[in-house]
Amino acid sequence: MVELDKAQQLTTQMRNMREHMRFVWGEKYPVKIGAWQQTIAKTAERMHLKPLQAAIRLAKIAEDDAYAVIAVMAAYVESIDPSTEAVPQGAAA
Numbered sequence: 001m002v003e004l005d006k007a008q009q010l011t012t013q014m015r016n017m018r019e020h021m022r023f024v025w026g027e028k029y030p031v032k033i034g035a036w037q038q039t040i041a042k043t044a045e046r047m048h049l050k051p052l053q054a055a056i057r058l059a060k061i062a063e064d065d066a067y068a069v070i071a072v073m074a075a076y077v078e079s080i081d082p083s084t085e086a087v088p089q090g091a092a093a
Contacts, residue, residue: 014077021074022083030084036075051079 025032044054055076062068078084 014073015081017070018074018077018083021071032071033075033078033084036071037079040072040075040079051076 021033022029040051040054040058043049043058044051047054047057049057055072058072059069062072
């Protein structure tokens with residue numbers, strides 16, 4: 001039961017990160033989140049990792065940049081629990 005509680009707390013924190021970035025980016029959210037999702041996907045492919053592992057790796061690399069850490073985790077959450085349609089990088093919003 002303790003592990004379930006921890007998992008629920010972590011899920012809530014990650015969803016809060018997504019909502020924070022939605023607030024910060026406003027109407028640019030779909031484009032910005034799409035770029036971060038692509039970064040996670042490319043990292044996962046290049047390093048032969050699962051998307052969560054790639055997101056964690058990117059967050060560790062960016063550990064001194066809280067904005068980047070929150071953005072990468074928000075993008076991971078958005079990829080597994082879509083709340084909006086992300087716009088691929090380079091596409092018009």
